[in-house]
Amino acid sequence: MYPRIEIDLDKLKHNANLLSKKCREHNIETAVVTKVYCAFPEIVDYLKDSGVKYIADSRIKNLKKLSSIDLEKILIRIPMLTEVEDVVKYSDISLNSEIEVIEKIDETCAKLNKKHKIALMVDLGDLREGYFKEDELFEVVGKTLELKNVEFVGLGTNLTCYGAVIPSKENLGRLCELGQKIEEKFDIKLSFISGGNSSSLHLLDKGEMPSRVTNLRLGEAIALGKETAYSQDIKGAYQDSFKLVCEIVELKEKPSIPIGEIGVDAFGNKPHYEDKGIRKRAIVGIGKQDTNVDGMSTVDPKQEILGASSDHLIVDVTESDRDYKVGDTIEFNLEYGALMAATTSDYVNKVFKCEEKLAENV
Template sequence: MNPRIDINLAKLKYNSNLIVEKANRFSIDVAAVTKGFCGNPVIAEAIAEGGVKYLADSRLENLLKMQHIKLEKILLRLPMLSQVKEVVKYADISLNSELETIVALNEAAKEQNKTHKIILMLDLGDLREGIFDEKELDAVIKYLLKLNNIDLVGIGTNLTCFGGVIPTKENLGELINSAKRVEETMGKPLDIISGGNSSSFYLINNSEIPPEVNHLRFGEAILLGTESTYGRDIPEAYQDTFKLVAEIIEIKTKPSVPIGEIGRDAFGNVPTFEDKGLMKRAILAVGKQDISTHTIIPCDKEAEVLGGSSDHLLMDLTHCKKDYRVGDEMIFNLTYGSMLALMTSEYVHKNYINSIE
């Protein structure tokens, strides 16, 4: 069935186990981030078999799909006040930075006769979520000690996702210093010091991760076998775990530049074109509704992505050695963004492969 995304479960399990082993050498527990595949339970089960300690997602809808997997679930996106009851019900741990929300979680946990665990997020300069001011941190910690149904199990940070700030020994050192202050106020050690996401993996590879960091949240490292700071492949990991397969629906020789006055395209942009003369052009049955504007990489190195519209992907096949015909399939490797978009699209069939080819 086309278009489809081929998902190699055996390679994902291998990657999961590899990343866990590398992290465990530094006494770091791994939370597998499942949002890249929308919490798909088949994929989550394969990754869980690799030995991760937690499953983590930004959306409660995805955590709900994985409730049957016997691992603690972490809600990555800060909870909405309107969903605190569901957060307590479906997430064992949530990341937080707003005292008002934590108080509401405490009330929801009290109603459900539960204790809800939280990781308090600190902003180390990436300027996404997290407490930025030290005085606010001190005030929040002191208030948390009064809440009977909230268990502050750790502090954490997020880097690279918005501001592109690279995790380093220096900025993670700030996290560790804050952790020590929190522990002094609480009078007990924290269970978790969460030092970021796949962008922190290079510190493991370079044996530079601070020893106090004992928890990391890995999505891309497991799913695509790459670290997200420098985009490098992780040694021994598989990068071809997810592949797009799309079918050719037209092949024609046409000019490389549209004929007529150029206006806005279907998405409001004014496109520009390079005149390469006549080219062998193919249309594939997949489009921006499925992959948005994210990068896909043709496995045929002589093929070039020209662009697309909502439902069509245009390719230049002029220099391809293979004589493509209508009905043939083309295969693409994916980036994190294109994988996420394709896994979200209901028009793309999900095909599971259970062997390492």
Template sequence: MYPQLVIDLNKVKNNLDKISEMVKSVGCSLMIVTKGYCADVEIYKMLEESDIDFLADSRIQNLKKYEGTKKQRALLRLPMGSEAEEIVRYADLSLNSELVTIKKLDDAARKQNKIHNILLMIDLGDLREGIFYKNEDEILNAVEEILKLENIKLHGIGVNLTCYGAVIPKNENLSILVDIAEKIEQKFDIKLDMISGGNSSSVHLIDKNELPKKINNLRIGEAFLLGDETSYSQMLDGLYDDCFVLEAEIIELKVKQSVPIGETGVDAFGNKPVYEDRGIIKRAIIAVGRQDVDSDNLHPIDPKIDILGASSDHLILDVTKSDNEYKVGDIINFKLSYSSLLRATTSAYVSRTYIK
């Protein structure tokens, strides 16, 4: 049933093996981030048999799917206090920055007779989650309070870079994280089990031999799924970028002009579109839209197709220059960037099929 996502599990396995080898070659444990494909059950089966250390996700609903797993489960998004009980029940570790929430996790862990592990997040300038790195007193005071809690274990510290502020991980900024870890260990006479140095944007440091030696964990999503590091968007050697292919059906094929007729306002999403005058063109409409994918981050496999735009349920293409004589009912294939993959696997209207 179209639209459908074709998932090549052989290519996914290749990427998983290569990423695991790369990350573990520098002494890091590996969290595989599963949110990018909405905790797909077939990929989960593969992960369960692999040598990864953590299944990591931002949604507790996805971590619930992994009940009974042999792997540790990590919640990536900062917890909501309102979900503390579920976090302790379904996650072995969570990323945190707020003491009020950590204390709620402590209460929940006490009621469940558990010890819950946390990573204290440090903001190195990307300006998403974490205590700002220059506020050393705030960091040390937070650690002091955490160490008083009976059912919380400070497993380590971590950082997130690139996702919001697009700050690129470097040896210089990740070394600041290591320095903070060392100050914590020295002041409180403890040993942190984990210094988590970021996500797929940190992978480029491995090839350059620039990952600080004390960084001992990475959280990898896009590099595993799409084969690229996310600092400079470079493909990694031996990995595939087409593990996931979106297929969608042509539902209309007409020759029309390329610029709308009449006064234009805003589109269905409140945007003021700008149209390129391409003259008279052959326009194909396919049955997939913004509710299902990020249309700005789709890549037609036919290089002579251009995406003109999208509404909720329709994607409009210019197929004028294509060497293929498309007709209504034909299928158009696309490679996906991360945002489109994320949305396609979340959509209830995109089916999945697997190559095994």
């Protein structure tokens, strides 16, 4: 059934093995971030033996459905007060930036007779989550250490996702320096210094990763074989583990410019068109309700995506070497945002491929 995402589990496992080995060479443990593909158990179960130490996700619902997989689980979105009980039940470590939430986690641990690990997030300038002021961070460390049912294990940071600040030897060095100050001030040893996400990988190649970093949280690097600081392909990794396949529902030759006064489209935008004369246009059954069209590209370089509405996507196939017919399919590569939207959509079927076998999850 179409549209569908074909997921090559062997390519994903290759990427996970490649990157976890690379990280271990620098004494860094890897967390595989599973949110981009909704933590499909079929994928995560296949990756669990690829050298990764943790499963990381931003949604408790995702971690809940992975509870049978025997790897430590990290909640990477700072927890909501209203979800604390599930945080304690379904994650082993959470990244935190509010003492009220940490105290609630401690209370809940007491009620459920469980322990939970706390890492405090530090804002190094990207201006998303985390403690920006050193004195405030130290105050919360002290309060957290007084709690009986949680274990303070270390620090984390996030870069590039909001402010697009690139990880560097200097800013991650500051994270490590804060960790050292905390160890000296409170006479403790931190076991967890999480130096960010796939955008930090370039520091390994440059030999500039601070030695105190013990963890990286890798999502796009494993899923799409890219580091995200400079959007470069990772040498030896696959960039096509995910492929979107859509069925042609209409195939006609039409002008390249709409006829009549141009207003705004269904999304409030006023489009612009280039006159290329009569073109062969294929409409496939997918649209903006299903994915981020701006993050798609055709596998065939002789094809061009012209645009999309909620339910239809139009592709110029005039120059393609293939003589398409209605019912044929067109294949697309996906960037991170398009992949996340398409895997989240109930209208896009998911097909898992491993060792030449296909299994469909509709």
